[in-house]
Amino acid sequence: MAHKIVRKRKLAHLVHEFVIEAPLIAEHAKPGHFIVVRIHEKGERIPLTIADTYKDDGTFKMIVRAVGKSTYELCMMKEEDELLDVVGPLGKPSEIENYGRVLLIGGGVGIATLHPIAKALYEAGNEIYSILGGRSKEYVIMEEDFKKYGEVLVTTDDGSYGMKGLVTDGMEHLVKEKSLNFDVAWAVGPTVMMKFAAFKGKELGIPKMWVSLNPIMVDGTGMCGACRVTVGGEIKFACVDGPEFDGYQVEWDEIIRRMNQYKEREKIALERFLEKVGDVSWL
Amino acid sequence: MALKIPPKKTPMKEQPPEERRKNFFEVALGYTPEEAIAEAQRCLTCPTKPCVKGCPVHIDIPTFIKHIKQGDFQGAIDTIKLYNNLPAACGRVCPQENQCESQCVVGRIPGSEPVAIGRLERFVADWEAEQGEVKLPEIKEKKGKKVAVVGAGPSGLTAAADLAKLGYDVTVFEAFHKPGGVLVYGIPEFRLPKKIVEREVEYIKKLGVKIVTNAVVGKTIPVDELLNEYDAVFIGVGAGAPKFIGVPGTNLNGVYSASEFLTRVNLMKAYLFPEYDTPVTVGKKVAVIGAGNTAMDAARTALRAGAEKVMIVYRRTEKEMPARLEEYHHAVEEGVEFHWLRQPIEYVGDENGNVIGVKCAVMKLGKPDDSGRRRPVPTGEEDFLEADMVIEAVGQQAQRILLDEFPQLERNKWGYIEADLETGATSVKGVFAGGDIVTGAATVIEAMGAGKKAAKAIDRYLSGEWNPWND
Ligand SMILES: Cc1cc2nc3c(=O)[nH]c(=O)nc-3n(C[C@H](O)[C@H](O)[C@H](O)COP(=O)(O)OP(=O)(O)OC[C@H]3O[C@@H](n4cnc5c(N)ncnc54)[C@H](O)[C@@H]3O)c2cc1C
Ligand SMILES: Cc1cc2nc3c(=O)[nH]c(=O)nc-3n(C[C@H](O)[C@H](O)[C@H](O)COP(=O)(O)OP(=O)(O)OC[C@H]3O[C@@H](n4cnc5c(N)ncnc54)[C@H](O)[C@@H]3O)c2cc1C
Numbered sequence: 131m132a133h134k135i136v137r138k139r140k141l142a143h144l145v146h147e148f149v150i151e152a153p154l155i156a157e158h159a160k161p162g163h164f165i166v167v168r169i170h171e172k173g174e175r176i177p178l179t180i181a182d183t184y185k186d187d188g189t190f191k192m193i194v195r196a197v198g199k200s201t202y203e204l205c206m207m208k209e210e211d212e213l214l215d216v217v218g219p220l221g222k223p224s225e226i227e228n229y230g231r232v233l234l235i236g237g238g239v240g241i242a243t244l245h246p247i248a249k250a251l252y253e254a255g256n257e258i259y260s261i262l263g264g265r266s267k268e269y270v271i272m273e274e275d276f277k278k279y280g281e282v283l284v285t286t287d288d289g290s291y292g293m294k295g296l297v298t299d300g301m302e303h304l305v306k307e308k309s310l311n312f313d314v315a316w317a318v319g320p321t322v323m324m325k326f327a328a329f330k331g332k333e334l335g336i337p338k339m340w341v342s343l344n345p346i347m348v349d350g351t352g353m354c355g356a357c358r359v360t361v362g363g364e365i366k367f368a369c370v371d372g373p374e375f376d377g378y379q380v381e382w383d384e385i386i387r388r389m390n391q392y393k394e395r396e397k398i399a400l401e402r403f404l405e406k407v408g409d410v411s412w413l
Numbered sequence: 414m415a416l417k418i419p420p421k422k423t424p425m426k427e428q429p430p431e432e433r434r435k436n437f438f439e440v441a442l443g444y445t446p447e448e449a450i451a452e453a454q455r456c457l458t459c460p461t462k463p464c465v466k467g468c469p470v471h472i473d474i475p476t477f478i479k480h481i482k483q484g485d486f487q488g489a490i491d492t493i494k495l496y497n498n499l500p501a502a503c504g505r506v507c508p509q510e511n512q513c514e515s516q517c518v519v520g521r522i523p524g525s526e527p528v529a530i531g532r533l534e535r536f537v538a539d540w541e542a543e544q545g546e547v548k549l550p551e552i553k554e555k556k557g558k559k560v561a562v563v564g565a566g567p568s569g570l571t572a573a574a575d576l577a578k579l580g581y582d583v584t585v586f587e588a589f590h591k592p593g594g595v596l597v598y599g600i601p602e603f604r605l606p607k608k609i610v611e612r613e614v615e616y617i618k619k620l621g622v623k624i625v626t627n628a629v630v631g632k633t634i635p636v637d638e639l640l641n642e643y644d645a646v647f648i649g650v651g652a653g654a655p656k657f658i659g660v661p662g663t664n665l666n667g668v669y670s671a672s673e674f675l676t677r678v679n680l681m682k683a684y685l686f687p688e689y690d691t692p693v694t695v696g697k698k699v700a701v702i703g704a705g706n707t708a709m710d711a712a713r714t715a716l717r718a719g720a721e722k723v724m725i726v727y728r729r730t731e732k733e734m735p736a737r738l739e740e741y742h743h744a745v746e747e748g749v750e751f752h753w754l755r756q757p758i759e760y761v762g763d764e765n766g767n768v769i770g771v772k773c774a775v776m777k778l779g780k781p782d783d784s785g786r787r788r789p790v791p792t793g794e795e796d797f798l799e800a801d802m803v804i805e806a807v808g809q810q811a812q813r814i815l816l817d818e819f820p821q822l823e824r825n826k827w828g829y830i831e832a833d834l835e836t837g838a839t840s841v842k843g844v845f846a847g848g849d850i851v852t853g854a855a856t857v858i859e860a861m862g863a864g865k866k867a868a869k870a871i872d873r874y875l876s877g878e879w880n881p882w883n884d
């Protein structure tokens with residue numbers, strides 16, 4: 131069954147938001163879940179997080195950052211176009227409960243991934259502080275949405291908006307200068323960001339930090355082992371055991387290395403694709 | 414006995430090894446009608462039908478072969494289809510030497526090979542497909558009852574087809590984007606062309622079976638919904654989860670499970686990258702760990718995908734190897750190297766975390782173990798095999814995604830579903846199971862046999878004749 135793109139909008143350069151028709155997914159998805167998309171018959175299976183669900187009209191939202199051939203191609207699709215395959219919701223949902231005071235750290239498109247978690251934690255009665263980080267002002271998305279749940283601190287690498295610095299600087303600020311104690315934290319964003327957020331969290335004495343790993347996947351259902359990561363010294367399959375894990379136990383360098391396995395091939399695919407489609411500066 | 418039976422099977426043409434090791438086209442090319450008739454004439458039409466006992470779905474072998482003898486290929490395929498909904502696949506991948514052909518009396522004559530039952534089955538199935546319209550069997554009057562089948566592998570597809578023929582409304586839910594199970598993501602194109610699987614799946618759809626792909630039961634469709642909406646459920650989710658030996662270096666770049674490697678290549682067509690989007694990086698020197706059918710498939714696939722050297726690394730010897738002899742010979746012909754009595758103890762990586770070789774313990778054979786095979790024991794020596802890609806093919810385990818969401822379903826000590834082997838009945842009322850998820854990794858035709866038995870049992874249960882859960 132093909133899945134229609136009901137709405138699409140650009141959030142930032144190379145970052146697009148989609149609303150996709152998929153009634154069964156909309157009905158069953160929980161925060162933390164992801165889907166796997168295959169655009170067309172020759173497409174690869176790409177995992178993407180469910181950013182929100184709309185049960186009433188059987189749709190869900192996803193936010194995609196163009197980084198390689200498949201995500202460029204996806205971001206170039208239009209409203210009314212159809213995705214050939216969408217499967218999900220996959221993965222374990224986030225462990226939502228009333229922890230007390232929660233710190234949420236989002237970077238780049240990870241901010242979108244973090245959003246349903248923020249909403250659920252808020253509804254569960256937590257006091258929420260969010261740090262949203264981006265390279266520059268343009269990449270800090272959904273600030274207004276997060277403000278609904280609590281205080282928001284924005285950091286940008288270039289200082290074009292909010293505090294100049296990295297999310298880890300934001301963490302120092304909240305814990306040291308504002309003397310806030312957190313019961314638990316979530317960090318969702320680029321792998322390197324999550325790695326350093328985890329180091330910082332440990333240093334600052336935050337008891338636990340969930341991170342959402344995005345290793346390379348194929349099936350997303352536990353049948354291939356491509357997504358294996360080492361957590362607490364044990365091999366885990368991120369698609370069925372995760373994708374959220376205890377960030378203090380993740381072997382970060384290994385996952386970063388494994389994510390680069392196909393770099394050369396991905397480059398060929400993207401170059402060939404961009405040659406064919408011409409100017410994409412509008413994307 | 415002065416029988417004038419040619420002692421050898423009528424040979425089947427194959428692509429020559431030098432050619433086929435570079436392409437993904439089918440290795441074995443099938444019989445011509447003349448060859449098929451000649452082979453059929455080797456069959457004695459034994460009234461006691463010993464061969465039938467060797468076939469897990471009990472195809473009436475002498476009868477279908479008799480039709481071939483008479484040139485009545487339609488009659489032959491009609492006979493087969495009374496028992497088997499996937500004959501073109503089984504004729505190709507059944508381990509006939511352990512099944513039907515192992516019981517054939519011709520094979521008992523000293524110096525004689527059994528009748529090539531599998532090849533004949535393949536021939537008539539392919540013959541029918543070439544005729545265009547595939548004949549549909551009789552479908553019983555609709556019963557107005559709904560059955561859900563989870564998993565579109567051989568067991569699920571067989572159960573679905575049989576239940577549809579009996580008049581049930583059957584919906585198959587498949588997690589992947591394509592139905593077929595191992596037939597599409599595991600067994601490679603050069604042994605079982607995917608067109609043939611598609612053709613067999615089309616046939617099952619024509620029987621009225623609805624196949625819903627991208628539907629992960631337990632996730633897309635919660636278990637209780639399924640139990641509430643359907644009168645009975647058949648689970649055939651397979652044993653698709655990969656096992657790793659767990660030696661240091663398992664997560665180095667370039668170390669794959671056979672499932673990942675084969676899925677990338679077969680299902681996602683990575684060998685056609687970049688025309689297809691899924692990449693796979695095939696090394697120059699590939700070490701495949703294990704010597705079962707999956708290992709042979711991975712090794713031969715790696716050759717075709719461009720590896721210069723492919724080694725099979727196995728802790729026992731040729732004699733204990735679980736792979737089919739035919740596939741082993743194919744691999745040898747194609748130039749796969751075999752390193753016996755080597756047990757990997759570490760995958761070694763370079764400073765960038767890419768695998769560069771396999772450190773092995775050199776083994777020798779000791780006393781027989783539970784399986785009756787001599788147990789390999791370390792000699793204390795070590796060996797190093799250079800390899801820039803490692804593919805582990807050391808076994809599969811239960812597919813978890815459904816089981817994790819279905820705790821009421823009883824499991825055995827190996828983690829497979831506890832089900833009655835004759836009926837497929839599980840611990841949960843109205844739920845049946847069969848195939849690899851019950852027995853552990855087995856064969857296509859055994860999975861189909863389980864699907865068939867379960868279909869029969871489901872029919873008896875739904876028509877009120879039998880209820881093992883007696884309430
Ligand atoms: C659980 C999960 C949730 C994700 N959620 C989102 C999301 O909400 N929004 C978003 O924009 N991206 C998300 N990603 C990342 C997204 O899947 C990759 O960016 C995408 O697959 C890249 O494909 P590509 O062909 O465009 O790029 P490529 O050129 O193939 O790769 C670019 C980089 O993306 C990573 N990547 C490549 N293939 C895969 C793959 N099959 N699976 C995972 N990562 C891969 C690699 O690290 C690679 O270096 C998620 C990944 C995972 C595992
Ligand atoms: C590489 C390889 C080579 C082989 N070669 C041979 C051979 O030559 N001859 C032979 O006889 N046997 C061979 N086998 C074994 C044979 O393929 C299996 O025994 C057989 O396919 C088992 O069938 P099944 O129906 O039980 O499961 P599978 O074929 O594994 O099918 C299970 C299906 O269920 C789906 N599924 C899983 N979970 C869910 C869920 N929650 N919801 C929906 N769908 C789900 C899976 O995606 C899959 O499609 C081989 C196996 C492998 C791996």
Ligand code: SF4
Pocket residue numbers: 467468469470471472474497503504507509512513514530531534858
């Ligand atoms: S289905 Fe397999 S075992 Fe049965 S007759 Fe055919 S080849 Fe032999």
Ligand code: SF4
Pocket residue numbers: 455456457458459462463464465474475478516517518519528530
């Ligand atoms: S046992 Fe062999 S010879 Fe006898 S009927 Fe079966 S196939 Fe023919």
Ligand code: FES
Pocket residue numbers: 346347348349350351352353354355356357358367368369370
């Ligand atoms: S993606 Fe294949 S096991 Fe996780």
